Amino acid sequence: LASLAAHAEDAIHQGFNIIVLSDRAVAADMLPIPALLATAAVHEHLVKQGLRTSTGLVVETGSAREVHHFALLAGYGAEAIHPYLALETLAALPDVDPKEAQKRYVKAICKGLYKVMSKMGISTYQSYCGAQIFEAVGLKEDFVERYFTGTPTAVEGIGLAQVAEEAVRLHRLAYSDAPLYRNDLDAGGEYAYRIR
Numbered sequence: 001l002a003s004l005a006a007h008a009e010d011a012i013h014q015g016f017n018i019i020v021l022s023d024r025a026v027a028a029d030m031l032p033i034p035a036l037l038a039t040a041a042v043h044e045h046l047v048k049q050g051l052r053t054s055t056g057l058v059v060e061t062g063s064a065r066e067v068h069h070f071a072l073l074a075g076y077g078a079e080a081i082h083p084y085l086a087l088e089t090l091a092a093l094p095d096v097d098p099k100e101a102q103k104r105y106v107k108a109i110c111k112g113l114y115k116v117m118s119k120m121g122i123s124t125y126q127s128y129c130g131a132q133i134f135e136a137v138g139l140k141e142d143f144v145e146r147y148f149t150g151t152p153t154a155v156e157g158i159g160l161a162q163v164a165e166e167a168v169r170l171h172r173l174a175y176s177d178a179p180l181y182r183n184d185l186d187a188g189g190e191y192a193y194r195i196r
Helices: 001-014 037-049 067-075 086-093 099-119 141-147 160-174
Strands: 018-022 054-062 079-080 137-139 155-158
Touching: 001 018, 001 079, 018 037, 018 099, 037 054, 037 079, 037 141, 037 160, 067 079, 079 141, 086 099, 141 160
Parallel strands: 018 054, 054 079, 137 155
Antiparallel strands: none
């Protein structure tokens, strides 16, 4: 993470005004850093160096699927988010117009973000971006202080080592020969049908 943040700082010193953090190059031998952790680490480092206002931070990730994912990425510094895996998944659905499905997805994410921001009394994305108006639950205090500085954490739990272990576990599962995941990825949570 320190190396990633240092690369971002070097890019700014070289004159780049947009930094793209991407996990698109993930492969069987390339484990991605979790998008939220990478975003927060780069954002925090640039803030501490007084360089955060010198660049835009774009996150290209396969892990952003739901409104909550987008809200967290934005809240910890992402000015733009490209959810390539969600968009590619929608384009691959049978009997669905890909452009229409993607358009509806983007609209739903935007509406969800508007709702989240309005509940906080925030009216613009720029005001929400990097605001870190969350409370961490289940993360060690030193981990939060280092990568999510200023975020309150009343209930402690895991740290960087456990986050890394989870990333390795999910990566191995995605590239394993398990029949259940041969053609599909894990849904990433528990979902239940609800009327309306």
